[in-house]
Amino acid sequence: MKYDIAVIGGGPAGMMAAGRAGELRASVVLLEKNNKLGIKLLMTGGGRCNITNQAIESKSLVDIYGKNGKFLFSALSGLGVSEVIDFFQARGVKIKTEQNGRVFPVSNSANDILKCLKRYLVDSGVEVRLNSAVKELIVKNKKIEKIILTNGEEILADKYIICVGGKSYPASGSAGDGYAWLKKLGHEIVSPLPALAPIIVKNKIVRELEGLSLKNVEVALLKDNEKIITARGEMIFTSNGLSGPLSLNLSREIGRLLPQKMLLRIDFYPDHSRSELEEKVLADFRADNNKAFKNYLGKLLSPKLSALILKLSGINPAKQVNSVSREERKKLIELLKGFDLEVARTAGFDQAMVTSGGVKLSEIDPKTMKSKLINNLYLAGEILDLDGPTGGYNLQICWSTGYRAGESVATSSV
Ligand SMILES: Cc1cc2nc3c(=O)[nH]c(=O)nc-3n(C[C@H](O)[C@H](O)[C@H](O)COP(=O)(O)OP(=O)(O)OC[C@H]3O[C@@H](n4cnc5c(N)ncnc54)[C@H](O)[C@@H]3O)c2cc1C
Structure with missing residues (x-):
């Protein structure tokens, strides 16, 4: 079977991207190497999941991300802070705002956020394949032709979204696999460093x-x-x-x-x-x-x-x-x-909450999250050279870029 879209990585960015693409009626497969989705998401905010932050007005939110923040202008204008809150509330998760603008589910349970995203995937008709670790991407004429899993299985799709995260907390599954693939495809990787450590x-x-x-x-x-x-x-x-x-x-x-x-x-x-x-x-x-x-x-x-x-x-x-x-x-x-x-x-990375560095932003179109080097490739989440301070700002990157990638991949004609 050939899917419209294959999303690699079942973290917050991958689930959001796959859900949005499926919602727009694409046939989507989400590949996750672990036997569960969102293992790192469950650790966030000490298990409470600080989903975003309301302290800063959306106009100046990009500044919190430093010199690379302006890359997020467009994605934040699609799914910004209040839209993230609406997204979860509309799907039955009660949300509260604590000191310094930090936003959490009222239940204080990251699992409620994960459950909501899983429901979004089901409602959007996404096929989730667990225990499916991607080994390599086969590329021909600047297009990904197929994915090879570590068990040898091949996955074919018209378009691909890579959301495999960075290198922090590698035991959660995000071990930096994406950097080697993307380097091979010609992308520059800004040296990954442990951040929020x-x-x-x-x-x-x-x-x-x-x-x-x-x-x-x-x-x-x-x-x-x-x-x-x-x-x-x-x-x-x-x-x-x-x-x-x-x-x-x-x-x-x-x-x-x-x-x-x-x-x-x-x-x-x-x-x-x-x-x-x-x-x-x-x-x-x-x-x-x-x-x-x-x-x-x-x-x-x-x-x-x-x-x-x-x-x-x-x-x-x-x-x-x-x-x-x-x-x-x-x-x-x-x-x-x-x-x-x-x-x-x-x-080191084993204690760093996020990775700074990642795929060089000048090689990605900020309006669509599409690679400027590979015709049918999109990226979202922590794999990008973007990171923010503590307080919900890193998950906001994942929601905004994931949503935008899912939307543009489902509506583009490539
Ligand atoms: C302890 C801790 C607490 C945190 N708390 C917060 C917080 O409260 N608020 C906040 O904003 N941020 C927080 N963060 C940061 C936040 O968790 C990350 O920014 C976010 O998870 C990144 O999402 P992602 O989808 O890009 O990548 P990830 O969450 O890393 O997900 C990537 C997924 O891809 C999968 N994968 C990797 N390689 C492959 C492969 N080869 N084949 C198939 N699948 C693969 C992985 O198994 C993983 O499930 C915290 C981080 C940690 C470690």
Whole structure:
């Protein structure tokens, strides 16, 4: 049998692309190497699936994706943030918006999103073939002729959509298979790097803060003593570095700058300037002037942080606060407002939520997601050289590009 369209990869981008193409009455087969669809989708948002983000007006949404974001203009104008919400709501999934615009199913279950997409595939008449790992694409005269599966079976279609994702969390099935195929077809692959990954630092001292979670800190990334970016938000110390949304977002920039030397400057008191914090400390000291410095810090900071700051400050823990010298106070403020750690690296693909890099965007038509090199090939999702910060922005790429690819593949005449 020859299908109109074969979609490779049953993740969010592939399911959306196949569903949309089927909805437009094409005969579609969706090939997935795993024995289930959407394995990575089920892990998203800690199992809650942060489907998109409403914090930014759609006009400026592309900016969040950095210099490559403008590629998404057209796809976002088709299925943007509110259309994604409508898509799921219209199919019975109740949706809620949490802090910082993050959108989730009310049930807090990624499985409800997956179930909805599976229903979309059934309703659109898509044939889903699980345990169907694609081995290679056979190309003749700039057209894909057929697909060969690892079991030797051949799949024939008029057009093909590749949605096999990147290289992050390879155990979920996205092991970077698509890069080799596309390179062979003449596409340029912008070097894939782990992004949204924990940061590993050189300072062994962080081990003493392991598990400490902070809701409102500011971290500046410095190279050659110059601030590259500053981010504020939630952060968690790990045994060898930093994780949590703020750190994951910084890791995107760090990945690009490695192996250059970089520092992370943590401000534990971002709502106070240095002088405001000094005034506060002085006022506290005056108010309770007989208190031991150790007890003062214990009240000011969480136990793990206070123990470490106490050690690093070199101030005698038993010293009464009214005897703490000006220099000692300055040292304390320095530690609270400029706690420096040196970047070693980011964690690898096994811990990176997304892959930055991928198929070079100038070789893809942003209006249709069609390859400019191969006549009957379309691409969508994380395989493209596009990635965003945490908060639902990466799934938004998949919904928008998948929907657009499915729509244009079903309506084009090639
Ligand atoms: C832990 C974690 C949490 C995340 N949380 C969020 C979140 O809350 N919000 C958000 O926006 N983003 C989140 N992301 C990112 C998001 O999951 C990805 O951006 C998204 O899954 C990419 O979708 P995709 O369809 O392009 O690729 P994938 O989801 O990677 O799907 C690709 C599919 O192709 C299949 N495949 C691969 N090779 C072959 C082959 N040779 N033959 C057949 N099939 C093949 C794979 O098995 C897989 O099912 C998270 C990622 C992780 C790892």
